[in-house]
Amino acid sequence: MRDSRGASSGGRWFTADRELPRQAGSLHEKRGSLTGRCVSFSSRVLELCLYCLSIYLSYLHSRTRSIDLEGAFMGHAVFLATVTCTSLLLSSAVLAQPSQVTAVDPQSVAALRKMGTYLQSLKSFEVSTRLTAERVLADGQKLQHGAEADLHVSRPDKIHATMTTATNERQIIYDGKTVVLYAPAQKYYSSLAWSGSIGQLVTGLQQKYGVELPLSDLFVWGTDAAPVDKLESAMNAGQGLVEGEVCDHYAFREGQIDWQVWIATGSKPLPRKIVITNRADEARPQSVSLITWNLNTTKPASFFSFVPPKGSKKIEIVPLKTK
Secondary structure (H helix, E strand, O other): OOOOOOOOOOOEOOOOOOOOOOHHHHHHHHHHHHHHHHHHHHHHHHHHHHHHHHHHHHHHHHOOOOOOHHHHHHHHHHHHHHHHHHHHHHHHHHHHOOOOOOOEOHHHHHHHHHHHHHHHHOOEEEEEEEEEEEEEOOOOOEEEEEEEEEEEEEOOOEEEEEEEOOOOEEEEEEOOOEEEEEEOOOOEEEEEEOOOOHHHHHHHHHHHHOOEOOOHHHHOOOOOOOOOOOOOEEEEEEEEEEOOEEEEEEEEEEOOEEEEEEEEOOOOOOEEEEEEEEOOOOOOOEEEEEEEEEOOOOOOHHHHOOOOOOOOEEOOOOOOOOO
């Protein structure tokens, strides 16, 4: 997971600060509060049971020499009721406490691995996203921006991505030999000789030029470029609906980034929604991506080749400065 501060951040197609807005913490706080109330209630009733027991013992002491059958029967009934009540309350107090939640839930990590494996198995598909992201001003006020992206993918080494905002459009086109960055409105384009998988393209463009493909995590999940052993927290947050589809909801923490993912249930564990929060920023800026899939699509090889339109101008793309 990667983070950025605002819409002008270096070279990204659209910036997105990532974080979970304290939901994981709130869930743990609610668990602790509920447990405390259950234990407090059980303690009070247990005191009452012990008080009843002390009355019974006093009763037996006072009737030591003149105890009758009826009194004995009633006394034993009170005693048995006290013991039964105490046992039930102690049991309910234990059951009321949630099972110990580990920082990294193995089943949540397994779900993430399963999703990554499935994503890497897809050969040809179209994926679209609607993104909203927050930019934080110097005085702490947040501004929300929106963007859309549409990606056509043919693995292992072809992609055609179109990114659109209210004022701009950009395209990234890769045919396995050359990657092109194109701005249709300005008719400017840059091209670089390139080879390798889409995942290698994603990593290389980001590291060398500061250019990030939209939904770039889709191409590295399930690979060595996205290890899960660095997760500091992983939890199952239940289920939710994303555009009418039932999804399993997971929350993760990694460094200064909190992120959530909603994964479709069933045989196609596709990510349908991603929420990312940047905890390094005290304003906790957040991005939300809604993702739509089309797995029944193919494009000819020519779709992934760029032919400069008439009147377009080639410009140089400058690498990031090395520290």
